[in-house]
Amino acid sequence: MLCIETKDLRKKYASTVAVDGVDLQIESGQVFGFLGPNGAGKSTVIKLLTTLISPSNGKISVLGIDSSKHPLEIRKKIGVVLQQPSYEPTLSAEKSLEKYGMMWNIDKKIRKKRTEELLSAFGLEEIRKKKMDDLSIGQRRRVQVAREFMHDMELLFLDEPTVGLDPAARRKLLDFLREQVKNSGLTIFYTTHVLSEAEYLCDNIAIINNGKIMAVDSPSELKNRFGHEKTIKIHISKVSEELKSKLSIIPECQIKLEPEPTVIINSTKSEIVLMNILKILNDTNTKINDLSAIPTNLEEIFLKVVGDSN
Amino acid sequence: MILINPIIRLVNRNLTISINPGFIIWQILFPLIYIFVAGFAYTALIDSVPFGGKNLDYPAFLASGMIGFNIMNSTLISGIIIWNDRRHGMFEQIMSGPFTRTHYILSNIVTIGIIGLFSAALITAVGYPVFFDSVEFNIVTIPLIIFGSVVGAILFGSIASIISVKLRSSEGFNVIINTVFLFCAFASTAFYPVQGAPQPLATIFYLNPLSYLVDIIRAGIFGQVTDFVIIEMLLLVALASILFVIATKLLTKLDF
Numbered sequence: 289m290l291c292i293e294t295k296d297l298r299k300k301y302a303s304t305v306a307v308d309g310v311d312l313q314i315e316s317g318q319v320f321g322f323l324g325p326n327g328a329g330k331s332t333v334i335k336l337l338t339t340l341i342s343p344s345n346g347k348i349s350v351l352g353i354d355s356s357k358h359p360l361e362i363r364k365k366i367g368v369v370l371q372q373p374s375y376e377p378t379l380s381a382e383k384s385l386e387k388y389g390m391m392w393n394i395d396k397k398i399r400k401k402r403t404e405e406l407l408s409a410f411g412l413e414e415i416r417k418k419k420m421d422d423l424s425i426g427q428r429r430r431v432q433v434a435r436e437f438m439h440d441m442e443l444l445f446l447d448e449p450t451v452g453l454d455p456a457a458r459r460k461l462l463d464f465l466r467e468q469v470k471n472s473g474l475t476i477f478y479t480t481h482v483l484s485e486a487e488y489l490c491d492n493i494a495i496i497n498n499g500k501i502m503a504v505d506s507p508s509e510l511k512n513r514f515g516h517e518k519t520i521k522i523h524i525s526k527v528s529e530e531l532k533s534k535l536s537i538i539p540e541c542q543i544k545l546e547p548e549p550t551v552i553i554n555s556t557k558s559e560i561v562l563m564n565i566l567k568i569l570n571d572t573n574t575k576i577n578d579l580s581a582i583p584t585n586l587e588e589i590f591l592k593v594v595g596d597s598n
Numbered sequence: 599m600i601l602i603n604p605i606i607r608l609v610n611r612n613l614t615i616s617i618n619p620g621f622i623i624w625q626i627l628f629p630l631i632y633i634f635v636a637g638f639a640y641t642a643l644i645d646s647v648p649f650g651g652k653n654l655d656y657p658a659f660l661a662s663g664m665i666g667f668n669i670m671n672s673t674l675i676s677g678i679i680i681w682n683d684r685r686h687g688m689f690e691q692i693m694s695g696p697f698t699r700t701h702y703i704l705s706n707i708v709t710i711g712i713i714g715l716f717s718a719a720l721i722t723a724v725g726y727p728v729f730f731d732s733v734e735f736n737i738v739t740i741p742l743i744i745f746g747s748v749v750g751a752i753l754f755g756s757i758a759s760i761i762s763v764k765l766r767s768s769e770g771f772n773v774i775i776n777t778v779f780l781f782c783a784f785a786s787t788a789f790y791p792v793q794g795a796p797q798p799l800a801t802i803f804y805l806n807p808l809s810y811l812v813d814i815i816r817a818g819i820f821g822q823v824t825d826f827v828i829i830e831m832l833l834l835v836a837l838a839s840i841l842f843v844i845a846t847k848l849l850t851k852l853d854f
Contacts, residue, residue: 338694340854360698368694374687376615387614391607392696 290349291316291443291475292337297346299332299499306332307343308499314492316442319469319476321490321507323483325594329499330479331371334447337477338368351442367436371447371479373428377421381412381431384420385438392439402438409464410434411457425452433461437468443475444468450485458482462489483586495590497597507586514592515584518558522551522565525575534568541565548577604697608705613712615682616675625672629664629721633657633728636789647791650822658732661725662819663788665718666812669747670754670782672717674775676710677758680849681771684762690854703846706759707752714751718743718815734821743818745831749838750811754779756841763848782808810834 292314299307307329314320324330335341337350339359348355350362376384385406389399407413410430420428429452436444446465450458462485468474480486486493487507494504503510527549535541540555551569555561558581569576637657646653654662683689692702722743726733758775765771783789785799786808792800803809810830817827 335854340690340694360696363694364696366694368691370687370690370694372687372690374691376688377682377686378615378618383614387611391611391692393603393607 289316289352290314291351292320292477293347293349294337295347297333297336297348298344299329299336299341300344305499307336309346310496310499310501312494312501312504314475314477316475317469317473318491319465319478319489321486321493322477322479322496323481323486323493323590324479324496326481328496330496331447332499333496334368334370334445334477334479338366338445339363365442367439367441367444369433369436369444369446369449371451373425374432375420375428378419380417380419381423381427382407382416384431385435388435389438394439399438406434406437411460426454426457429453430457430461441474443477445477447479448481449478450480450482458485465489483590487586493586495593497594500597502593502597510586510589511584514589516556517554517592518556518584519582520553520558520562521578521580521582522553522569522576523578523580524549524551524569525577528572528574531568531572531574534572535565538564538568604701605705605708608692608697608701609708609712612679612705612709616679616709616713621675625668625717625720626724628671629661629668630724632664633661633725637661637728644791648793649791649816649820650824650827652732652820652822654732654820655728658729659791659816660789661721661728662816663786663812664725665721665743665815665819666746666750666786666808667783667788668717668721669714669750669811670779670808672713673710673751673755674758674779675713676706676755677762677771677775679706679709680759681762681765681768684766684852685768689852693854699850703849707755707842710751710755711748714747714755715744718747722819729819732820735819736821738823739818739821742823743815746811746814746818746834749834750807750814752842753807753811753834753838754782756838756845759845760841760848763845763852782806786812788812807834807837810837 290313292312294310294312297307297310298305310333322330322333336343336348339355339362342356351365353362355362376387379387382403385403386399389402394402407416410433412430412434415423415427420431423431429449433446433449450461453461465476466489469476478486478490490507492504492506493510495502503514505513527543527545532543535543535551538561540561541551541553544550544552551565553561553565637660641656644656646655647659649659680689683692693699757778761775761778762771765774785802786806787803788808792803795803810833813827813830814834817823
């Protein structure tokens with residue numbers, strides 16, 4: 289079943305086009321990563337999908353509900369963690385969760401139970417009585433994300449939820465989210481600038497730039513489509529003039545002298561180039577200290593897709 | 599029920615985040631000081647104040663004026679809620695949840711009304727010893743006090759809401775809201791009688807909605823409902839309606 293569907297979605301502010309003809313079809317029960325550079329239109333798309341703002345043009349259907357006709361019905365079924373912090377400065381972490389559950393009309397007994405579960409799952413027990421105003425940015429962010437799990441939902445929007453979190457808290461959150469998707473069939477629409485997070489968590493990924501979708505696919509398919517170019521690094525003992533001269537005829541390679549002499553190959557046919565270079569190194573009596581092949585990661589794909597579109 | 603339930607939940611939340619021990623102590627302590635220190639200290643200067651067909655002791659006059667003043671002061675909370683919600687991202691968060699802007703606006707009005715009534719009841723209880731000699735409650739006057747408290751709370755709550763929507767910086771918000779409320783407090787009939795004031799100041803007193811609120815509450819407490827008080831009631835309703843519409847429109851247009 290389609291959880292989110294947009295057709296020719298556009299949002300214009302005065303002379304700026306923030307979202308320019310976005311078509312999305314997102315299946316239920318997955319983590320959908322939404323990546324893009326700053327100002328690409330990610331947060332605007334989230335605000336459109338969560339009915340906070342209206343589109344200038346195009347159609348949005350969330351959980352099978354037309355957003356222009358029944359925005360409140362959509363909002364009753366979704367959870368939203370926006371990019372900017374949101375908190376009640378005078379409430380404690382525990383009271384924040386409890387009151388948020390009350391706002392969502394959750395039964396008092398269930399509220400109490402969920403509050404305890406979430407305080408434990410997000411490692412907030414020690415700061416449960418501390419006022420939100422006195423917490424660090426990362427602690428506040430954890431409360432903000434935890435708070436959203438006080439109510440039931442079918443779809444959760446997370447706009448850069450790990451900003452300000454330390455690596456341990458980040459991993460704990462990602463594992464918690466994976467578990468939620470696995471156990472409850474929740475769909476998550478996830479934006480981040482930390483691409484290793486997206487690679488770890490997301491089933492499918494869309495890359496947006498200048499308000500347009502540049503690519504949509506699973507991380508492995510994106511690597512297959514855009515990751516033909518591989519990088520191989522050969523650390524060598526010295527760089528002679530003869531070696532420089534012989535390598536200069538191979539355009540796919542470059543020599544770096546710092547921090548140690550290295551020959552770097554960037555090519556779609558890196559294996560063939562490598563054979564040629566190994567022969568040259570042998571001919572020039574250059575000793576190889578180390579050789580490493582760098583696997584294509586999502587960051588390189590992202591940079592390539594965004595770079596190409598720019 | 600569909601409309602009411604979300605409003606009740608938001609009112610619950612508004613009261614939880616706004617009312618704290620400090621607020622309640624201040625709401626009691628400040629009027630107490632005014633009524634029992636200033637009230638009796640100024641008795642030497644102002645012996646009695648004519649109101650309707652009665653002559654009131656100055657402490658009784660001041661205590662009844664403090665009810666209106668306290669209602670106005672407590673409605674500052676409305677502005678503070680909106681301003682804090684915008685500053686701390688809760689406005690957007692609430693709007694992305696199971697609420698509409700209508701729910702948000704109406705919940706603020708109900709919150710102001712509750713706080714206004716609570717405040718009026720508090721000062722009536724605190725000030726009762728000084729004005730109980732002149733009190734004339736009856737079937738007409740008690741609803742009048744409740745009417746004045748609620749409409750006055752909506753009026754001043756709307757002013758606070760308008761200021762909070764228009765100003766982003768905490769300095770700007772505090773300076774403007776304190777200036778407006780201080781002017782309203784001291785250029786009104788809350789603390790002193792209009793009789794004997796220079797003519798320009800007396801005119802300003804009667805251009806100030808706090809004077810209408812204070813006069814209506816006094817009329818309710820001392821059973822002196824005159825034609826002038828009825829005109830003041832109409833003016834209070836008209837002003838509260840206009841300001842409420844402006845505040846609602848501004849809140850509706852707030853962008854994300």
